[in-house]
Amino acid sequence: MMNWGALQDGDPGRYLPRPFETPRNAFPAALIQDFAHSGFDFIRLTLDVGPFMQLQGADREALEQKLIDNIRLFHDLGLAVIVDVHPVEQVPAYSPQSILDDLEGPLFADYTAMIGRLATLLAAVQSGNVALELMNEPVIREASHRTQVKVWGAAQLVLHDAARRAAADLPLLLTGANYGGISGLTDLDPSxxxxxxxxxxxxxxxxxxxxHQGVDFGTADAPASPYVVDLPYPYDAVPAQEIAAAIEGRIAADTALDVTGKEATRNHAQQILQSFLSGAWNRERIENDFAEVGAWADRNGVARHRIVMGECGVTRRAAGFTGANDIYRKRWLSDVTHLAQAGGFGWALWGIESREMGIYRVDDKDRVDSDVVAALAMSD
Known part of the structure; x- marks a missing residue:
């Protein structure tokens, strides 16, 4: 609704005065209603920070009013809202890497000022039930994990304090460094x-x-490939030789690859498959991961109910996209949400209406897939 804002023709660095008024930003009213009636109790509303930092005067006032109107829309349906400040790389100047590149520079100062404005705005929402997430998946360009932890730790403290000066009691959602995964959280000092x-x-x-099967990131740190699909969950639900044979068949059948391309693709796919199998991904493995989060909470005196698994999800099979088999997708979502709940954590899915990871019905985009919902922890 409020992400990936529309850009001006001929100027890829400038947003339209009304950047979220295009058809791609529309959230069908029927789907909103069905989502609210399916048992979910909050929604995470992601914001492209570019327009909130770049637009000025009446345009920024209109943008902030649109945010408030969207929050009220969800509140009227009984949903709490996490407003997730979500830098994206569509305009490189407003990517998380650029914002965190220099904590003494003007861009980070502008971002900090924006956090203060948003905190003031949200604190005035009369219906309550709203929280502010300071940054989605923070990452510093070309830095080690330890550097990521130190730089983001300093940045988050500045952002927290800016929000607190603007709103003394507004709930704030904090995260760990390095894309906000478990390792980032467990290295965060919450004191x-x-x-x-x-x-x-x-x-x-x-x-x-x-x-993310079916996706090709093209980077070494996110090993996925469009050829490595039909992976099962748990990992041993299908014999390994059957998985390998199917991957080889896809590569062999691709006429767009020459001999050299097929060999490189085959080596990449084999590396991904071996890593997947050696990881022994099943319910117990996920339970152990979540136990690390629980141990961090207990060690630092953080109540479990203060922890939210803010995103999880699996690609799916939809028109023009080959993601996970539906059976295995639901098994993973079931285990992950049930184990999060058992650990005392809140949780959220990514996302609702996206083609790759959405939870709407493939044959009816105005309805939530009830079979997916039935697999989730809240169905208990």
Whole structure:
């Protein structure tokens, strides 16, 4: 609804004065209603930060009013709202890497000022039930994990304090460094925030070869491939030789690849498959991952109910896209949400209406897929 804002023709660095008024930003009213009636109790509303930082005057006022109107829409349906400040790389100047590149530079100062404005705005929402997430999946360009932790730790403290000066009691959602995964959270020192009205978030997409199957990121740190599909969950639900044979068949049948291309693709696919199998991904493996989060909470005196698994999801099979088999997708979603709930954590899916990871029915985009909902922890 409020992400990937529309850009001006001929100027890919400038947003339209009304950047979220295009058809792609429309959230069908019927789907909103069905989502609210399906048992979910909050929605995470993601914001492209570019327009909120770039637009000025009447255009920014209109943008902020649109945010308030959307929050009221969800509140009227009985849904709480996490407003997720969500930098994207559509305009590189407003990517998380650019924002965090220099904590003493003007861009980070502008971002910090925006956080203060949003906190003031949300604190005035009379219906309550709204929280502010300071940054989605923070990442520093070309930095080690330890550097990511140190730089983001300093940045998040600045952002938290800016929000607190604007809104003393507004719930704030904090996250760990390095894309906000479990390792980032468990390396986060929560002591400066314990007495503040804060929640703590982590994202879970493991193994990425399963959760993002059908996607080709083209990067070494996100090993997925359009050829490595039909991976099962748990990992041993299908014999390994059958999986390998199917992958080889897809590569062999691709006439767009020459001999050299097929060999490189085959080597990449084999690496992904071996990593997937050696990881032994099943319910017990996920339970162990979540136990790390619980141990971090207990060690630092953070109540479990203050932790939210802010994103999880698996690609699906839809028109023009080959994601996970529906049976295995639902098994993973079931285990992950039930184990999060058993750990005392809140959880959210990514996303609702996206083609790749959506939870609407393939044959009816105005309805939530009741079979997916039935697999989730809230169906207990």
């Amino acid at each position: 400066p925030f314990i007495d503040s009205n804060t929640l703590f978030s982590f994202h879970y997409y493991l193994p990425i070869s399963f959760t």
